[in-house]
Amino acid sequence: MELDSKQLEVLQELVGKPTPTGSEHAGMMVLARRLKEATGLKPTIDIHGNLHCVLDRNAKRTVMLEGHCDEIGFIVVYVDDDGLVYLAPLGGVTVPLCAAERVVIAGRNGPVNGVIGARPPHLMNAEEKKHVAKDDLRDMPCDIGASSREEALSLISIGDSGVVDTGWRRLAGSRVSCRGFDNRVGTFAMCEAFIKLANSQCGSGCNIHYVASVQEEVGLVGGKTAAYDVAPAIGVCCDVGFATDVQKDDKKKIGDVRLGNGAIVAVGPTYHRALVDHFRGIAGTHNIPIQVKGAPRGTGTCAWAMRLERGGAAVAQISIPLRYMHSPVEVIDLNDVAAVIELVAKGVGALDDGFPLLPEQP
C-alpha cells in the first residue's frame, strides 16, 4: 500500500507550511485546494478556522472525519534591549530539544529566521556540561540577529508565532522525518479518504463531513466546536500515535506499535465497540495492515471531543504510528499513511443509516 505521486506532493506541501496552533490557515488552504481539485466540492472555513468539506447524501446519519491541522510551536512574548526574542511554547513542546535549533517566526513582512543558541562548551563548568539543554525557554532566547529591541520589533511583533525549522527529509525506504507531522499527516490522510469517498471509489450510505480542525494542541478547541456544529452520529478521528519500536520500554505502557506495521486502531471504553469491530473486519477483508492498541481512557485527541459533544457520537480512533512525537524530527512510514487512507475510505464506505449503533435492547 503506497501513496501516489500527487498525494505525496500534497503531503509535502502541507507539512512545508508552518501551521502552529492558532495560525493554521496556510495549511487549510493547501487542503482546500486539494479538495476542490479532486472532488469539485466547495470547502469552507468557519469562524474558528476549521476547514469543512461536506458530501451530502440525504442520509439520516453524518460521519465526521476529523484530523487536526495545527502543530506545536512558539509565540513571541518578550523582546529584550539587546533584541533577543523570548518565546513561550504553543502546545506540548519538549523544551530542552529546542537548544541549537533553527526557528522561523511569521513576522510582519514575512518569515523571520532565528536560532536558539547554546553556550560554548569551553565556558561551561563540569556541572553545567551535564545540563547543556535548559528546560525553560526563559533561559533560551531566540536570536534573530537583531542588535536592539527596536530592530527586532521592526521584523516581528509580540504575539507572532513560529516553529522549529526542520523540514521534510527522506530516510531509508518509505520513512520520512519532518517537524509537525503531528498532525498534518493525520488530517491529510482524512482528506484523502474523503476524496476517495467523494469519488465513489468507496460508496457510503451516510453523509460524510470532513473537518480539518484548529488548536487541538491547546485543548481540542476546533474539534469541540466543529463536533457541536456537525452533530455527527459517527466520528472517526485520525491523529498520530506513539510508535514504541525505538524506546522499547514504552511497549509496557502503550503496547507494541511499530512503524510500517499499518494503521493503529484504538480499543477501549471511549471507542464504540461495533464501529471498531467494523473497521477491524474491513481491514481483514481488504488485507489492510492494522495494529490494535488498548486505550484505557479518553485520549487527548479529537475523538474525545466528538465523543463528548452534545449527546456524543460513536467514535473510532485510527492513528498513524509516529516516532519522536513533539520533537523537531518526527518520523513516519508513508505506507502507514496509505493504510490509514484505505482503511478509513473502505470502512466509512461500508457504513449506512442501518449500521447498528445501539446495544441489544432490554
Ligand SMILES: [Zn+2]
Ligand atoms: Zn500533538
